[in-house]
Amino acid sequence: MKIATYNVNGVNGRLPVLLRWLNETQPDVACLQELKAPQEKFPEQAIREAGYRAIWHGQKSWNGVAILAREREILETRRGLPGDEEDIQSRYIEAEIDGITIGCLYLPNGNPAPGPKFEYKLRWFQRLTDHAAELYKSGKPVVLTGDYNVIPTEFDVYKPERWVKDALFLPETRMAFKTLLGQGWTDAIRKLYPEEKIYTFWDYFRNAYARDAGLRIDHFLLSPSLEKRLLAAGVDREVRGWEKTSDHAPVWVKLDMSQ
DNA sequence: ATGCCGTGGAAACCACGA
Numbered sequence: 001m002k003i004a005t006y007n008v009n010g011v012n013g014r015l016p017v018l019l020r021w022l023n024e025t026q027p028d029v030a031c032l033q034e035l036k037a038p039q040e041k042f043p044e045q046a047i048r049e050a051g052y053r054a055i056w057h058g059q060k061s062w063n064g065v066a067i068l069a070r071e072r073e074i075l076e077t078r079r080g081l082p083g084d085e086e087d088i089q090s091r092y093i094e095a096e097i098d099g100i101t102i103g104c105l106y107l108p109n110g111n112p113a114p115g116p117k118f119e120y121k122l123r124w125f126q127r128l129t130d131h132a133a134e135l136y137k138s139g140k141p142v143v144l145t146g147d148y149n150v151i152p153t154e155f156d157v158y159k160p161e162r163w164v165k166d167a168l169f170l171p172e173t174r175m176a177f178k179t180l181l182g183q184g185w186t187d188a189i190r191k192l193y194p195e196e197k198i199y200t201f202w203d204y205f206r207n208a209y210a211r212d213a214g215l216r217i218d219h220f221l222l223s224p225s226l227e228k229r230l231l232a233a234g235v236d237r238e239v240r241g242w243e244k245t246s247d248h249a250p251v252w253v254k255l256d257m258s259q
Numbered sequence: 260a261t262g263c264c265g266t267g268g269a270a271a272c273c274a275c276g277a
Contacts, residue, residue, distance in 0.1 A: 009276085010266050034276085036267060061267050062275070109277060149277070162260085168277060201277075204264035215277075247265080247277085 001098065001257045003029040004236075005145040005218055007106070007201075007248035011035040011064070015043055017245050022050050025236060027252060028070050029097055031104035032056075033147045034246075035064025035090075042066065059090035065104050065146070067095050077101060083127040091124070098257065100226070101135060105146035110167030118167050121149070125176040129183075135223070136183050142223040144185065147248065149217055150177045152187070155197070156216035168217060186227040188220035188253045193233075200235055201248045209240050218251045229256040 004027035008014045011032065022030065030052070035042065039058035047054050047068060056066035057079045067074060078094040080087070094103045105128065110121030128144075135142045151169045154160040163169040181187060189198055199214025208214065222230060232254040240249040 013266060034266090109275085111277065151277095163277090166277070203262085203277075206261090206263065217277080244265095 001255045002027045002252055003143060004250050004252040005031040006250040007033040007147040007218060007246060009034050009246040011037050012041065012043060014246055015046060017242055019046065019050050021239050021250060022052065028072065029102060030068040031145050032066040033106035035066060036062060037064055055093060055095060057090040057093045063090045063106060065090060065093045065106055067093055067102060067104050069097050072097050081127045081131050083130060099141065101140055101142045103144040105144065107147065107149045109149050113167040113170055121167060122172060122176065129180050132180055133183055141225045143226060144221040147217060148219045151215050151217060152177050158213040184224060185221040188222050188230055188233045191230065198235060200251050202240055204247050218248060220251060220253050226255055231256050
């Protein structure tokens with residue numbers, strides 16, 4: 001079973017790229033972030049015609065998350081994280097597919113830091129960590145994937161010194177990610193490629209993609225039972241080079257579901 | 260060191276992203 005995550009940066013603006021990627025790489029499940037579309041403007045029909053069912057949580061202009069599945073039932077288990085009734089940003093959706101709980105998340109950027117946006121990022125992170133603890137405790141197979149807006153270590157950024165004051169790389173952010181992993185989750189990419197330079201995002205400007213001036217900020221966290229089933233993981237780098245593409249590239253894992 | 264690019268939405272600019 002191949003599960004992918006992709007920050008599309010506008011699901012309607014990127015629809016040709018999204019459909020081409022789905023067609024060429026055929027993930028069984030695709031978690032999308034940054035739909036930038038209200039609930040009623042999600043391109044459900046085009047995605048259905050591409051062979052995918054979908055659930056989504058839209059929002060006007062910003063944020064928005066979706067889970068797509070090919071020839072599989074999607075049982076929605078949650079939309080929005082618990083812990084703050086006031087939070088109306090569409091950043092989390094969760095479903096059970098083939099017995100796996102899949103959380104699709106778009107963690108706040110947090111810049112500029114310090115400031116209210118960074119405080120929101122840390123609060124949201126804490127709510128995610130609390131919810132992750134509940135999921136972990138359940139003992140079920142769980143995937144927590146999406147755009148974490150976290151550069152976990154200096155190996156995950158082309159030039160660490162440029163990012164030391166950035167919300168994606170500040171010690172509090174990295175510590176929050178470390179605390180989350182400390183519950184027992186596995187960072188799938190780092191499990192398989194502990195020392196390779198692997199990026200999932202490149203800025204649009206300064207020729208960042210051509211220079212490979214990237215960041216690794218889209219992550220796959222696996223619960224222990226799924227870590228044992230991890231067959232492969234990777235980044236569809238070439239998608240970042242397509243016309244009218246997102247500034248993120250898709251990331252994927254393959255899980256052995258044979259037993 | 261930097262929003263230099265790109266999106267969406269409102270309004271012909273602005274907020275936001277990482």
